Amino acid sequence: MGVLSRVSAQIAAGDLGPRAAVHLLNRVGYGPQPGDTGRVLKQGLEDYLEEQLEAPPDPDLDARLRGLTTLRMSLPEASALYAADQGSAAALGRELLSAKIIRSVHARNQLQEVLVDFWFNHFNVNIADGYDRVATAFYERDAIRPHVLGKFPDLLGATAAHPAMLYYLDNYLSTASRVDPRTGRLILGLNENYGRELLELHTVGVDAGYTQEHVFDASRCFTGWTIDFRRGAFLFRAENHDKNAKSVFGLEVPAGGGQSDGEKLLQYLAFHDATAHFVSRKLCQRFVSDDPPVALVARCARAYQSTEGDIREVMRTILGSAEFWYEAFGAGKAKTPLEYAASALRAVDAEVSNGGPVAGHVSTMGMPLYQCLPPTGYSARGADWLNPSSHLARMNFALDLVSGGISGVSVDAARVARSSGASPDDPRSVATALSAQIFGRGLSAQTLDVASRVSRTGVPSVAARVAGVVLASPEMQVR
Amino acid sequence: MSWDVSRRVFLRGAGLAALGVGFRPSSLLVRAAEGATAGNKVLVQVFLRGGCDGLNLVVPYGDPTYYSLRGGIAIPRGEVVALDSTFGFHPALAPLKPLFDEGRLAVLHAVGNTSLSRSHFDAQDFMESGTPADKSTATGWLDRAIARIQGSEVTEAVAFSSQLPRTLLGPEPVLVAQSLSSFALRGRTWASEANTLLRAAYEGKDTPAGRVGQETFAAIDALARTPAIQAPPANGAIYPNATIGSSLRQVAQIVRAGLGTRCVFVNVPGAFDTHAGQLQANSTEFARIGQALAAFAQDLGPLLDDVVLMVGTEFGRAAFVNGSAGTDHGTAHCMLLLGRVRGGRVHGAWPGLSPSQLYQQRDLAVTTDFRDVFAEVARAQLGVDTSALFPGYTPGPGPGVVG
Numbered sequence: 001m002g003v004l005s006r007v008s009a010q011i012a013a014g015d016l017g018p019r020a021a022v023h024l025l026n027r028v029g030y031g032p033q034p035g036d037t038g039r040v041l042k043q044g045l046e047d048y049l050e051e052q053l054e055a056p057p058d059p060d061l062d063a064r065l066r067g068l069t070t071l072r073m074s075l076p077e078a079s080a081l082y083a084a085d086q087g088s089a090a091a092l093g094r095e096l097l098s099a100k101i102i103r104s105v106h107a108r109n110q111l112q113e114v115l116v117d118f119w120f121n122h123f124n125v126n127i128a129d130g131y132d133r134v135a136t137a138f139y140e141r142d143a144i145r146p147h148v149l150g151k152f153p154d155l156l157g158a159t160a161a162h163p164a165m166l167y168y169l170d171n172y173l174s175t176a177s178r179v180d181p182r183t184g185r186l187i188l189g190l191n192e193n194y195g196r197e198l199l200e201l202h203t204v205g206v207d208a209g210y211t212q213e214h215v216f217d218a219s220r221c222f223t224g225w226t227i228d229f230r231r232g233a234f235l236f237r238a239e240n241h242d243k244n245a246k247s248v249f250g251l252e253v254p255a256g257g258g259q260s261d262g263e264k265l266l267q268y269l270a271f272h273d274a275t276a277h278f279v280s281r282k283l284c285q286r287f288v289s290d291d292p293p294v295a296l297v298a299r300c301a302r303a304y305q306s307t308e309g310d311i312r313e314v315m316r317t318i319l320g321s322a323e324f325w326y327e328a329f330g331a332g333k334a335k336t337p338l339e340y341a342a343s344a345l346r347a348v349d350a351e352v353s354n355g356g357p358v359a360g361h362v363s364t365m366g367m368p369l370y371q372c373l374p375p376t377g378y379s380a381r382g383a384d385w386l387n388p389s390s391h392l393a394r395m396n397f398a399l400d401l402v403s404g405g406i407s408g409v410s411v412d413a414a415r416v417a418r419s420s421g422a423s424p425d426d427p428r429s430v431a432t433a434l435s436a437q438i439f440g441r442g443l444s445a446q447t448l449d450v451a452s453r454v455s456r457t458g459v460p461s462v463a464a465r466v467a468g469v470v471l472a473s474p475e476m477q478v479r
Numbered sequence: 480m481s482w483d484v485s486r487r488v489f490l491r492g493a494g495l496a497a498l499g500v501g502f503r504p505s506s507l508l509v510r511a512a513e514g515a516t517a518g519n520k521v522l523v524q525v526f527l528r529g530g531c532d533g534l535n536l537v538v539p540y541g542d543p544t545y546y547s548l549r550g551g552i553a554i555p556r557g558e559v560v561a562l563d564s565t566f567g568f569h570p571a572l573a574p575l576k577p578l579f580d581e582g583r584l585a586v587l588h589a590v591g592n593t594s595l596s597r598s599h600f601d602a603q604d605f606m607e608s609g610t611p612a613d614k615s616t617a618t619g620w621l622d623r624a625i626a627r628i629q630g631s632e633v634t635e636a637v638a639f640s641s642q643l644p645r646t647l648l649g650p651e652p653v654l655v656a657q658s659l660s661s662f663a664l665r666g667r668t669w670a671s672e673a674n675t676l677l678r679a680a681y682e683g684k685d686t687p688a689g690r691v692g693q694e695t696f697a698a699i700d701a702l703a704r705t706p707a708i709q710a711p712p713a714n715g716a717i718y719p720n721a722t723i724g725s726s727l728r729q730v731a732q733i734v735r736a737g738l739g740t741r742c743v744f745v746n747v748p749g750a751f752d753t754h755a756g757q758l759q760a761n762s763t764e765f766a767r768i769g770q771a772l773a774a775f776a777q778d779l780g781p782l783l784d785d786v787v788l789m790v791g792t793e794f795g796r797a798a799f800v801n802g803s804a805g806t807d808h809g810t811a812h813c814m815l816l817l818g819r820v821r822g823g824r825v826h827g828a829w830p831g832l833s834p835s836q837l838y839q840q841r842d843l844a845v846t847t848d849f850r851d852v853f854a855e856v857a858r859a860q861l862g863v864d865t866s867a868l869f870p871g872y873t874p875g876p877g878p879g880v881v882g
Contacts (some may be wrong), residue, residue: 169754170754170755170803170805173755173802173803174802174803175802177802187802188799188800188801188802189802190801190802191754191755191801191802191803191805191807192754192801192807192808193752193754193807196597196598196807196808200598200600201600206596206598206600206601212597212839215597332686332687332688334687334688364657366641366642367641373528373529373748374528374529374599374600374748374752375599376599376600379642383687384642384643385642386643386687386688386691387638387642387643387653387655387691388633388653388654388655388656388691388694388695388698389640389641389655389656389657390641390642390655391688391691391692391694391695392662392663392664392695392699395664395677395692395695396664396665399664399665399666399667399673400665400667403666403667403668403669405667444684446679446680446682446683446684447680450676450677450679450680451676451680453676453679454672454676455672458668458669458672459668459669460668460669465669465672465673468666468669468673469673469676469677469680472673472677472680473677473680474680474681474684474686474688474689474692475688477688477691477692478686478687478688
C-alpha cells in the first residue's frame, strides 16, 4: 500500500501537478532545484516519496564530499590526533560545516538530510565546547545519521552513550556520592544535567508530569557512564555507579544494578506514551505547521507505539496525511536560516564546492550551525526566525549570491534561465521562469512586476539581478 | 514616499490602526530630534541565558553555611569584594565597587518565582512572558509594556540578539540587531537598483515576512538618519571583547544619539550553566559583566541617570556544590541594577542557607517576585500603569530599587 493511499484521490492522481510537487519538495527537503518539479512529476509523487523514505546510495554526493578527508576518520583516530595537537580540531569543524551545506544543497536524499538536521537538533550538542570540538562530527555520523529513518529507541541509545553527549551534558563527570573513608565526610558526585534533559528534551517532554525526585533518580541511573578520552569511546566505571534502588516516573530500578540501570531507563522512556506524543508533535511541527493539528499528532503517536518507535513509519503517517498535503496547514511557515540559504542555493542551481562561507552567512542570519548553546536546540517554529536582523542578512545573502560574492559557490543565473526556456536578457521572462520553477502558487503579481523592472543594462547580468530580487523576496522567506 | 508606507506598517496592532494613530503628523525625524534633548528615560534588560549562579555573583560570605555548602567552589572570604558585613562581589566584579559606593549600582538578592521551574526553557519562557506556570500567554512582558506608551516606531524597542527574544514577542515592532554599524543593504555593483526594487517588493505586503521586511527597511532608514549612532565610546570607556560588551557599547550609542528608544533588551549567551568547572566559568563571565557595566557607566556619564539597567537570569543554581565542581539548576537568583537606582546596598530579604531555610532543601529561597521588580522598573522608566501588566498577578509596590 502506497504512501499516498490515504490522501484524497485528487492529490494522488496528481491533479495539482507542479503545485503539489513544489509543495512536497519544500516540505520534505530544502526546496526545488530548476527542473526538479518536472522530474518528480514524471517519477510520480508516490515513487518519489518512497525513494525519500528509502534513502538509497547517492554516489554523486559521495563524489562531492570525497575531498573532505576528516569525514572518513574515526573518533579514536581524531581523539589521538587532538591529544597530540589541539589545533587539529579546527579542520574537523571546518569540514563538518562544509559537508553540511553541500549535503543540504546537493543530496538526492533530501528527506534524510532534513532528518539528520532535525534529530541532531533534538539531541543537540555544541561543537564550540571542549572535547566536542573533536567529537561532534562523529556524533552526527555515527549516533544520529544511521538512525534518522530507523527506530527511535536505537537513536536514543546511541546518543546517550556517545562521548559527545556524555561530554556536552556533563554526565562523564557524574558519580555516586560516597563517604570519604579518611575524613568521614560525604563527597557529592552526582551531576543532574543529562538526567534532566533526557526527560525534558529527549523523551517524555517537560509537561509529562515528572518531579525533581525523578530527575535526581534518572541522573543516578547514569552514574559511571563516562568517556575514555584516550580511546575516544564510551566507558562504564562500575566503581562510580550508584547501586541503590531508583524510581523514575513509573519505573522501579532495583538495587544492585550497573550499566543496565541506564539502559533500562532509556528503554522505558523510549516506549513511553509521552515520548511517542512528544516526538510525534515535534516532527509534525517540522513537516506540517508551527501548531500542528492534534488529530495528526495522535495518529503519529499511535504509529510510533505500534511499530516500536519506527521513525520511518511515523514519517509515512505524516507524508500520507491530508494535513501534510492540505496547503492551508503551515502555509507560509517561515524558513529557518539554514532552510532559507539551502533553498536559495538550490533555486538557482548553485554549485557548492566549499560550504564554509555559506555557513558563515547562515550564522549571521542567527543560526550558527553545530553551535547552539542551550540543550533545547534551535526552535522548530518558523515564526521564531523572523526579525529585522535575520531579514537583512537574508537579503544580503541573496544579493551576494547572485553577484558571485560568496566564495565556494558558483552560480550562472543566465544558464538557469535558458534551461528553463526563458530569454536571459528579458527580465519578465526570467522572473516568470523562476516563478514557475520555484514557487508552487507562483510569485505574487507585485514581486513579479518588481523583478521585471530590473534594468536591461548593468552588472551582474539581467538574469542574476532578477534572481537576486526573487531570492530576497517575501515569498522566498516561507516554504 | 516610503515614509508613509513604513509608518503604516509599524502599526501591527489592529486597534491602533483603526483609530488612525499611525497617521499622526509626527515623524520619527521629529522624535529623534526631541529625543536628543528630552532626556527620555530608558529601560535596559540584560538577560544572562543559562541560569547564572547568584551565590557566587554576590557572595554571602558572612553566612558560614555558604562555605560548608559550596566546598571547593566557594569564593574565599579573602577574595570577595565586601559590600557589607554579609555580602561581597565575586572578585571579577571589582570594577563595579566604585559604582556601588557612589550609589549608582544596587544588588537585589533572592529574586525569582518558585513556579518558574528548573527547566531552562520553561523558566526563560515564564520569565519572559511574565506568567510563571502559564504557557498560554502569547506576548512578552516588555511588548505589553511598550504597548502602553505612545508611539510605534521600530526603534522604540531594540533587542541586541540574533533572534527576537520572547520578552518582546507580540504586536509591537522591534528592531532586532546584533550590530547597528553594518545595518545596511549590500548589493555591490547594483546597490541602488537593488535597494529600490526590494523596497518596492516589500511595500504593503501584509504577511509576516512582508511586515518584517518593511521593519527592516524602516530600521535602515532610521539608523541612516541618525549618524550620531556611530559615535565611539566617550570618557575613555573601554568595553570588553564579548557579546555583553559590544551590546552595551551600542546601547550607550543609542541613548546618546537620541534615537527615541525606550526599551532595550540585551541577550547574553554564555557559560552560565555551570554544571561543571564553575570557578573558571564564573571568572570569565563575571569579568565580562563587571567590565561591561563599568564601561557603560563611564561612557554615559551623567546620561546614566536616564537609564535603569537590570541584569538577571532565568534561575539561580542549587545551594550546594555537585559532584563536578559545579552546581545544578536551582531557584532564586541575584540581580544587579545600574543607573537611576537606590544603589550602595543589597536589597531583598535574605532567606538564609540552613537546610530548613532552603527551598526544597536544595536552593536559595525566593523572597522577591521578579514581576515586582520588572513592574517597578517599568513604572519608573516608561511611566506605564503596571496593575494589569502581568495577567493573573497584581504587582506589589516593588522592592524599592529604583531611585
